[in-house]
Amino acid sequence: MRIYLCEDSFEGILTAVYxxxxxxxxxxxVRLELQGEYNLELFADYVVVLPDDEKAEKVxxxxxxxxxxxxxxxxxxxxxxxxxxxxxxIYRFIVLAIQRGARIVSEFGNPVVMDIFELVRNVSNxxxxxxxxxxxxxxxxxxxxxxxxxxxxxxxxxxPHFEDRLSGENWVIYDAVHEMAAVHARNTSWVLSREAxxxxxxxxxxxxxxxxxxxxxxxxxxxxxxxxxxxCQRNMLPLWYRKNMLEFxxxxxC
Amino acid sequence: MAEKSWLFVIGKIRIYVRKTLxxxxxxxxxxxxxxxxxxxxxxxxxxxxxxxxLQILTDAAKYDAACTSSGVDRKGKAGSMGNAAxxxxxxxxxxxxxxxxxxxxxxxxxxxxxxxxxxxxASNDVKxxxxxxxxxxxxxxxxxxxxxxxxxxxSSGILKNPNYTMDLLYQTLYKLRTEYxxxxxxxxxxxxxxxxxxxxxxxxxxxxxxxxxxLPTGDGLRRLAPHKTRKTILKPxxxxxxxxxxxxxxxxxxxxxxxxxxAGQSTQMIIGATPESDYxxxxxxxxxxxxxxxxxxxxxxxxxxxxxxxxxxxxxxxPLLREHRLYQADWLLRYYxxxxxxxxxxxxxxxxVLLDPKCEWAVRHLEYFPVxxxxxxxxxxxxxxxxxxxxxxxxxxxxxxxxxxxxDLKRLGVVLKRAVYFITCMGRMQYRIRLEENSITHNLIHxxxxxxxxxxxxxxxxxxxxxxxxxxTVPPSVExxxxxxxxQL
Ligand code: SF4
Numbered sequence: 001m002r003i004y005l006c007e008d009s010f011e012g013i014l015t016a017v018y019x020x021x022x023x024x025x026x027x028x029x030v031r032l033e034l035q036g037e038y039n040l041e042l043f044a045d046y047v048v049v050l051p052d053d054e055k056a057e058k059v060x061x062x063x064x065x066x067x068x069x070x071x072x073x074x075x076x077x078x079x080x081x082x083x084x085x086x087x088x089x090i091y092r093f094i095v096l097a098i099q100r101g102a103r104i105v106s107e108f109g110n111p112v113v114m115d116i117f118e119l120v121r122n123v124s125n126x127x128x129x130x131x132x133x134x135x136x137x138x139x140x141x142x143x144x145x146x147x148x149x150x151x152x153x154x155x156x157x158x159x160p161h162f163e164d165r166l167s168g169e170n171w172v173i174y175d176a177v178h179e180m181a182a183v184h185a186r187n188t189s190w191v192l193s194r195e196a197x198x199x200x201x202x203x204x205x206x207x208x209x210x211x212x213x214x215x216x217x218x219x220x221x222x223x224x225x226x227x228x229x230x231x232c233q234r235n236m237l238p239l240w241y242r243k244n245m246l247e248f249x250x251x252x253x254c
Numbered sequence: 255m256a257e258k259s260w261l262f263v264i265g266k267i268r269i270y271v272r273k274t275l276x277x278x279x280x281x282x283x284x285x286x287x288x289x290x291x292x293x294x295x296x297x298x299x300x301x302x303x304x305x306x307x308l309q310i311l312t313d314a315a316k317y318d319a320a321c322t323s324s325g326v327d328r329k330g331k332a333g334s335m336g337n338a339a340x341x342x343x344x345x346x347x348x349x350x351x352x353x354x355x356x357x358x359x360x361x362x363x364x365x366x367x368x369x370x371x372x373x374x375x376a377s378n379d380v381k382x383x384x385x386x387x388x389x390x391x392x393x394x395x396x397x398x399x400x401x402x403x404x405x406x407x408x409s410s411g412i413l414k415n416p417n418y419t420m421d422l423l424y425q426t427l428y429k430l431r432t433e434y435x436x437x438x439x440x441x442x443x444x445x446x447x448x449x450x451x452x453x454x455x456x457x458x459x460x461x462x463x464x465x466x467x468x469l470p471t472g473d474g475l476r477r478l479a480p481h482k483t484r485k486t487i488l489k490p491x492x493x494x495x496x497x498x499x500x501x502x503x504x505x506x507x508x509x510x511x512x513x514x515x516x517a518g519q520s521t522q523m524i525i526g527a528t529p530e531s532d533y534x535x536x537x538x539x540x541x542x543x544x545x546x547x548x549x550x551x552x553x554x555x556x557x558x559x560x561x562x563x564x565x566x567x568x569x570x571x572x573p574l575l576r577e578h579r580l581y582q583a584d585w586l587l588r589y590y591x592x593x594x595x596x597x598x599x600x601x602x603x604x605x606x607v608l609l610d611p612k613c614e615w616a617v618r619h620l621e622y623f624p625v626x627x628x629x630x631x632x633x634x635x636x637x638x639x640x641x642x643x644x645x646x647x648x649x650x651x652x653x654x655x656x657x658x659x660x661x662d663l664k665r666l667g668v669v670l671k672r673a674v675y676f677i678t679c680m681g682r683m684q685y686r687i688r689l690e691e692n693s694i695t696h697n698l699i700h701x702x703x704x705x706x707x708x709x710x711x712x713x714x715x716x717x718x719x720x721x722x723x724x725x726x727t728v729p730p731s732v733e734x735x736x737x738x739x740x741x742q743l
Contacts, residue, residue, distance in 0.1 A: 103655070106648075108648065108652050108665050108666055109652070109656060109665065114665065128341075128343075131343050132346070133346070134401050135400060135401060135402070136399065136400045136401050137400070144399060144400070164329060164330040164337050165337045165438075166330075166335065167330050167331075168335060187332060211397070213305065214304065214305060214393065214397075215397060217305055218312050218357065219346060219354070220349075221308075221312040222348045222354060222358065223348035223350045223352070224316055224348075224350045225349075225350075226557045226572055227350035227557070227571075227574065229349070229351035232350075232351025233348070233349060233351045236347040236351060237347040245346065
């Protein structure tokens with residue numbers, strides 16, 4: 001058994017897919033794992049894969065041109081998952097996809113496909129929810145700053161939405177869990193900054209407090225008392241997401 | 255209306271004084287009947303802070319059920335702020351579990367009308383406030399930049415008269431779009447009785463417009479909303495419908511033509527304030543979808559805010575379960591190809607409290623069942639309890655590559671617990687079940703009751719309507735079908 005240890009990034013995983021494929025050991029004799037947490041196995045030989053943009057690019061081209069945009073999207077989103085087994089799942093999925101073609105995405109019976117679906121669903125859900133739940137604060141220098149603490153690597157999935165929406169603003173979305181940030185300067189394209197570390201509290205602009213208060217007033221007024229339904233509220237908006245939402249500060253839940 | 259009007263005559267001059275709790279008019283005419291002096295004084299405290307205004311005007315707006323931001327996709331543009339996402343985005347969830355997507359406010363809660371069910375009616379002694387257009391614009395922009403909202407939902411009480419009010423709404427939207435360069439979502443109310451021209455101009459600035467039907471029948475309106483009539487409500491609705499069709503036609507000729515109400519129009523009915531049956535309500539909804547191309551009809555369980563001899567007391571709170579059944583049935587009309595007359599009739603005018611409308615229909619029509627999963631067409635699959643739009647689509651897709659069995663159905667998202675009574679896979683039913691109305695009903699009710707129980711225990715009320723507007727890929731066929739029809743008109 002040969003185990004390819006790859007970096008936890010899109011390029012890292014696809015490079016390992018490329019290497020594992022090119023190694024020609026037979027799909028049953030290889031496995032992909034993320035660097036970091038793994039149990040050393042006695043009879044395996046370990047290969048550390050360094051991310052290689054060129055190799056990754058080749059895999060991407062195969063997916064997009066020989067298969068479909070949809071297959072590519074599935075692979076990309078699965079690679080953004082928090083799931084530790086994702087590298088190997090992606091490898092199995094790509095192997096299958098190449099055998100069976102683009103219709104792989106409607107093979108609901110296949111366990112590998114179902115596993116990938118599950119990852120994709122999870123990542124898509126979280127990024128969709130965050131499009132609404134992200135809160136920007138205006139800093140002293142006019143920059144809009146948002147801190148998020150997502151489970152998956154959603155930054156690259158949500159940044160394009162805000163680039164389109166807030167094109168005239170300088171903004172930063174900081175993923176405090178994975179320590180990365182999406183940075184956008186007015187009227188330019190956003191860039192991803194890895195290994196970003198930001199302070200918890202940044203100096204706010206003079207009017208920030210007023211608008212935060214106004215928002216809380218609105219939020220606390222808009223619910224209808226006679227229809228109060230905390231359980232439903234919790235289903236729709238799990239406590240997990242409330243950490244970074246000002247209207248729920250101090251554990252306020254209504 | 256609790257109003258007093260006096261007429262004084264001093265020499266040649268006539269003076270009218272009209273007083274409600276909210277408004278005082280003093281209007282003076284000379285002998286040629288020319289208006290020589292008028293003061294309209296409102297109990298709006300001018301010195302009110304923006305915080306107070308926001309509080310009052312949010313509180314007054316919250317009973318409107320429609321707060322969705324869906325239906326239009328618009329890319330952002332350099333030099334402006336905002337875009338719109340067709341799928342709709344929830345920004346938070348209020349204490350009642352409802353999605354908050356738009357800054358839902360009234361321009362003013364001042365109102366010269368006196369609708370019995372409404373907290374803002376002229377005869378109520380409540381604190382009155384009014385925004386200025388700039389205040390609404392600034393709030394919208396600053397909330398939007400911080401990603402609190404998808405856009406604005408602007409409604410209003412009737413200040414002075416319908417035209418005056420509609421003009422204020424128009425001025426506000428005009429400012430927001432042209433001076434503040436806001437490109438996010440706007441839902442605005444068309445005020446019944448306002449000039450066509452004002453409504454037309456406003457429609458070119460908004461994404462969605464709505465005129466509330468308020469009560470399902472003209473009779474209900476006469477009793478509870480003496481200043482509104484079916485006619486003044488339906489007229490702007492027709493106008494908006496025609497405007498949308500024209501605008502779509504123009505778009506096909508000239509891509510850059512300004513778009514009129516691109517996200518379509520919606521309306522709201524209040525449920526349980528008047529004695530109409532579910533059958534009447536669903537028939538009205540169906541007619542609205544068919545004859546007015548409405549995107550959505552919202553049902554709003556009446557919340558008792560006023561005590562009035564004309565209104566029910568509702569000691570058990572708003573009729574939420576009934577509202578829920580109506581939403582379920584509405585869903586069946588729009589996406590499942592049902593007609594109101596299939597679900598209810600003058601002899602069975604109300605939905606079963608214990609069973610959802612689709613199950614109820616199925617057990618009364620066992621002659622259609624069981625259906626074979628591997629052969630039945632899409633429309634037939636849709637009618638099976640436990641099979642939704644998504645799972646029906648998946649079945650059609652998946653059975654191309656393999657014969658499906660019960661295990662597969664589970665994976666495709668079919669709720670087998672309900673579906674088993676109505677389907678076969680490769681000619682076989684999962685269990686030996688007697689196809690008999692009473693026993694199936696009994697089993698389904700047992701299942702539904704658990705769900706109901708959960709619901710009353712504050713489970714997932716809004717889930718349905720949410721599913722509708724948010725992250726749902728609706729089958730293009732139905733909406734497109736309607737779009738195609740309206741295009742032909
Ligand atoms: S017109 Fe009727 S429903 Fe509207 S604010 Fe005035 S009283 Fe309320």
